[in-house]
Amino acid sequence: MVERYVNLGDCYDRAGLQPLRQELMGCMKGYKACYQRAYRCLTAAAQIGEDLRSLLLTPALEAKMAKRARGILSREVKKGDGEAGRAVQRFLGGVTWKGVLCQFETVDTLCKRVYELADTYGLAHSMLTHLAAGALAAGHDVIVCPSPLFPDRMEHLLIPSLSLAFVSASPSLPYPKRPYRRIRLDAMADAELLRRNKARLKFSRKVSAALVEEAVDSLAQAKAMHDELEGLYNPHVDFDRVYQTAQAITDELTARL
Template sequence: MVEPKLPGAVERYVNLGDCYDRAGLQSVRAELTACMKGYKGCYQRAYRCLTAAAQIGEDMRAALITPAVEARLARRTRGILAREVKKSGKEPGKAVQRFLGAITWKGIVCNFDTVDALCRRVYELSDSYGLGHVMLTHLATGAMAAGYDVILCPSPMWPDRIEHLLIPALSLAFVTSTPALPYGKRPYRRLRLDAMADQEVMRHLRARLRFSKKVSAALVEEAVESLAQAKAMHDELESLYNPHVDFDRVYRIAGEIIDELSSRLPDA
C-alpha cells in the first residue's frame, strides 16, 4: 500500500477490503493460513540465491574488465557511433530507464518483442561476462550528445548496469544476448564481446570461470524454483479468496476512479 502524503487534499484512501465477504472467508480461515505457510521463506531463499549469483557474476566481470579491455570496447564503440549515430544538430537528448527483462517463476525472461516493435536495426551483443555495460554506456552517451533520446534498460540482476539500449528515433537498438537468454532472432549485426576480453587472462582463469558460471546458473535455477513455489502458494490463496470477493463492486470502484482521474485531464 502507498501511504498518502496529503490525504483528502491530494490523495485519498481506497478501501477494497469492503469488497470481501468476511463471513464467507471465516469458513476457509484454516485453509488460508495453511496455504501461505512457507510463502515468505520462498522469497527469502530466492533473494539469497540471486544475491549470491550476482556476486559471482560481478567477480567474473571484475577479473576480465581491464583498462586494455575498456579501451578496446571504447574504440569499437566510437566506430559504431560514427557509422550509425550522425549528429542531429539538436539539443542533447534525454534518457529514461525501463526494465525490459526480469527473473520470474518462469525463469529469466526478456521482452525482445518490444525491441523489434521500436527498432528495425538490432545489434546483438553476445556477452557471457557482463562486458557490454561499458560499450552501452559509451553508446548512450554518444547518442544523447548527438541529440537523440535513449531508453536505458537495466539488468534485473545488476540494476546499476545497462543491459539493453534503444534509440527509437534512429530505429536502432543494442541488446545483450547471453547463453541463459539468447536474443534468438536474426540481428542487424552481431558483436562477440567475449572475444574482446584479454584471451591470455581468459586462458589463465578458464577453470575458475567455468566453475563460477556453473555455480551461478545453479543458484539462479534454485531461485526460480523458489519463486515458482511461492507462485503456486499464491495461486492457491487466490482460489480460496475469489469466491468471497464482490468483483462487481471492485470494478465499479475502479470505474469511479477512472472517471475522477479523466475529469482532471485537460481538454484535448
C-alpha cells in the same frame, strides 16, 4: 495531488470467508521463506557475476569497447541541431517463476536494426554507456534497460527514433532472431586472462546458473501458494465492485489531464 488508500477489502464477502480462516492462513505458511530463499540465491549469483566481470574488465578492454562504440556512433547516429536527448529507464526482463525472461519482442517492435552484444560475462555496460551518451548528445531520446541482477548496470539500449537497439545476449538467454550486427564482447577480452582462468570461469558460471535455478524454483513455490490462496478468495470477491472502483479512479485521473 492528495494520496489516499483504496480499500479493496470492502469488496470481500467477509461472512463467506470467515469459515475459511484456517485454510487461508495455511496457504501462506512458508510463503515469505520462499521469497527470502530466492533473494539469497540471486544475491549470491550476482556476487559471482560481479567477480567474473571484474576479473575480465581491464582498462585495455574498456578502451577497445569505447573505440568500437565511437565507430558505431559515427556510422549510425548523426548529430542533430536541437537539444540533448532524454533518457528513461525500463526493465526489459527479470527473474520470474517461469525462469529468466527478456521481452525481446519489445525490442523488435520499436527497432528494426538490432545489434546483438554476445556477452557471457556481463561486460556490455561499458560499451552501452558510451553508446547512450553519444545518442543523447546527438539529440535522441533513449530507453536504458538495466540488468535485473545489477540495477545500476545497463544491459540493453533502445533508440526508437533511429529504429536502433543494442541488446546483450548470453548462452543462457540468447537473442532469438538474426541481428542486424553481432559484436562478440567475449572475444574482445584478454585472451591470456580467459585461458588462464578457464576452469574458474566455467565453474563460477555453473554455480551461478544453479543459484538462479534455485531462485526460480523458490519463486515457483511462492506462486503455487499464491494461486491456492486466490482460489479460496476469488469466489468471495465482488469483482463488479472492484472494476467500478478502478473505473472511478481512472475517470478521476483522466479528468486532471
